[in-house]
Structure formats: C-alpha cells, structure tokens
Amino acid sequence: MTTLNRRQFVASVAGVSALGLTGSLAMLPSTAAAADARKKGYYSYKVGSDIEVISIYDGVWQKPHDENFIPGVSVEDTKSALKNGGLNDEFVPIEFAFTVVRTGGKTILIDAGTGGQLAPTAGLAKEGMAAAGISAADIDTVLVSHFHPDHIFGLMEKETNAQVFPNAEILVGETEYNFWTAPDLIAKLPEGRQGLAKRIQATFPTWKNINQYSGGQEVAPGITAVDTFGHTPGHTAFRVASGNDQTLLVGDLINLPALFLANLDWQLAFDADKDMATTTRKAIVAEAVADNINVAGYHFGFPNSGKIEKDGNSFVFNPVTG
Numbered sequence: 001m002t003t004l005n006r007r008q009f010v011a012s013v014a015g016v017s018a019l020g021l022t023g024s025l026a027m028l029p030s031t032a033a034a035a036d037a038r039k040k041g042y043y044s045y046k047v048g049s050d051i052e053v054i055s056i057y058d059g060v061w062q063k064p065h066d067e068n069f070i071p072g073v074s075v076e077d078t079k080s081a082l083k084n085g086g087l088n089d090e091f092v093p094i095e096f097a098f099t100v101v102r103t104g105g106k107t108i109l110i111d112a113g114t115g116g117q118l119a120p121t122a123g124l125a126k127e128g129m130a131a132a133g134i135s136a137a138d139i140d141t142v143l144v145s146h147f148h149p150d151h152i153f154g155l156m157e158k159e160t161n162a163q164v165f166p167n168a169e170i171l172v173g174e175t176e177y178n179f180w181t182a183p184d185l186i187a188k189l190p191e192g193r194q195g196l197a198k199r200i201q202a203t204f205p206t207w208k209n210i211n212q213y214s215g216g217q218e219v220a221p222g223i224t225a226v227d228t229f230g231h232t233p234g235h236t237a238f239r240v241a242s243g244n245d246q247t248l249l250v251g252d253l254i255n256l257p258a259l260f261l262a263n264l265d266w267q268l269a270f271d272a273d274k275d276m277a278t279t280t281r282k283a284i285v286a287e288a289v290a291d292n293i294n295v296a297g298y299h300f301g302f303p304n305s306g307k308i309e310k311d312g313n314s315f316v317f318n319p320v321t322g
C-alpha cells in the first residue's frame with residue numbers, strides 16, 4: 001500500500017497540472033496513481049488475500065456556502081478549513097464514492113450513488129463501474145448504509161423509480177427502514193425531506209427483493225454491519241475483514257475530512273441527531289487511530305480510503321492509493 005499525506009498529494013497534483021508535466025508523472029508514482037484513479041473512475045485494493053474492494057467515483061456536488069451548513073461556524077472559518085486541507089474554498093466540494101466488494105464468490109455493492117439525480121457534476125459512477133468491468137447484472141447483493149438521496153437514488157431509475165438492480169438482494173438496516181417507512185413520518189418531517197420520504201415509501205415497501213439486517217450481523221462473507229447512528233436514525237458502517245486485515249467503510253459518519261476530522265466538534269447540518277453523530281464519530285475516529293485501521297468515507301474525496309492520523313490536536317485523512 002502507498003500512503004500519501006493529503007497536503008503532499010494536493011500540492012503535487014496542483015504542481016503537476018500547473019506545469020503541464022504529464023510526461024513526468026512516472027517520477028511521482030503515488031500522485032500519478034491517485035490522479036489516475038480519479039480519471040479512471042475507480043481503483044481497487046485487497047483486504048487480506050481473498051477480499052477485493054473497489055472504490056467507484058460518482059463525482060462532486062459543488063455545494064454553495066451557507067451559514068447553516070456547520071451550525072455555529074462561519075463561512076469564513078469553513079473556507080479557511082477547506083484551504084488548510086488543500087481544497088478549493090469557492091464552494092464545499094462534496095464528493096461521492098461508493099464501494100463494490102468481491103467476497104466469497106459474490107459481488108456486493110455498498111450504497112448506489114446519486115444515479116445522476118442530484119447535481120450536474122455527479123452521476124459518473126456508471127462509467128467507473130464499466131471501466132472496472134462491473135455491470136448491474138453482476139451485483140448479487142446491495143448493502144445500504146442509510147437512506148439519503150446520494151446513497152439510494154442510484155437504486156432507482158429517474159423517471160419511473162424502476163429498480164436498477166432488480167435481481168440483487170437489497171439489504172437495509174432495520175432501524176433505518178422502520179424510521180423512513182413509518183406511516184406518520186411525512187407529516188413530521190421538515191418540508192425539505194418530505195419528498196425523499198415519499199419516494200422511499202413509494203418504492204422500498206413494494207420491492208420484493210428487500211430484506212433487513214441489524215447491527216453486528218455478518219451481512220456478507222467478511223462484512224459486518226456496525227451501528228453508527230446519528231447522521232440518520234439507523235446509519236450503518238460496514239467492517240470488511242479478512243484475517244488481521246480490515247477496512248471500515250464509515251459512510252457518512254464523517255463528511256469532508258478537511259472540515260469534520262480537522263474539527264471533531266464541528267457538526268453537520270445533514271446530521272439528524274447532531275450530538276449522537278458527534279459522539280459516534282469521536283468513538284470511531286479514536287478506534288481507527290488507536291488500531292491503525294484503514295477507513296473509507298463516502299465523502300472523503302478520491303481516493304477515499306486510507307488512514308486517519310493525529311495531527312496535533314486534530315486529525316487528518318491520508319489517502320491510500322493502492
């Protein structure tokens with residue numbers, strides 16, 4: 001595995017493109033691998049000797065700044081945190097990357113991307129999947145971390161809501177499912193979330209291939225569901241393990257590392273229960289650092305897997321590119 005400090009990575013990629021040094025990429029193998037992964041739309045790595053993990057890039061939402069995104073934190077402070085993380089600060093670059101795992105003879109999709117239904121600059125996953133040689137028909141099982149649009153719209157065709165993976169078993173967390181399908185939910189939700197709940201209620205309960213998992217359950221060979229509630233009522237991380245090796249797919253437990261790892265007390269507008277999300281986040285970060293666990297985040301940018309490391313009083317994410 002090649003680890004790459006985020007600042008070195010950003011600096012060297014910026015340097016390479018500014019100088020037009022495409023011919024010199026061979027001199028920078030890790031940087032070249034990272035840049036290449038984004039262009040290719042996927043990269044893969046092993047957990048143990050028998051599990052293959054493939055990260056698929058689905059693009060970016062260039063979220064305009066707004067005062068409510070991080071309650072109590074100004075746009076100016078948000079911008080300087082982005083800058084410190086080596087990111088563009090004109091907007092909040094919320095990138096999307098989901099995961100395919102090949103394990104025990106099965107091909108498992110973990111979350112399904114935006115389906116091209118969220119932002120004009122997202123919805124690239126089809127190309128990434130094709131480039132990785134994976135077709136929708138190859139997917140045996142879909143594991144869903146939670147029911148936010150950027151994770152489930154890729155399961156539904158845009159106009160008709162028809163299933164994109166009709167032959168796969170779709171496994172969803174029971175707490176998450178029960179929350180979103182409660183008959184009295186829609187009236188209780190803020191207006192901005194009602195459309196999502198309606199779409200969920202019009203689809204999932206009618207799909208015969210949906211089953212539920214609960215926390216701690218082995219949902220596929222080597223993959224265990226980990227309750228990480230807070231971002232949504234039933235948000236789930238997935239631990240992929242083989243022998244002594246593991247990678248923890250943290251989903252949306254941590255959003256952009258430059259913001260929410262660098263500042264563990266910052267809370268995210270999209271977290272349903274902000275205090276619970278913060279407590280859960282701190283516990284998982286502590287575990288990942290203490291045990292030097294490989295983690296992958298849905299919104300970590302691309303490459304989206306690597307190590308969380310202590311950096312003074314805060315934490316940084318260092319991508320692992322191969």
Ligand SMILES: [Zn+2]
Nearest residue numbers: 148150252298
């Ligand atoms: Zn998300």
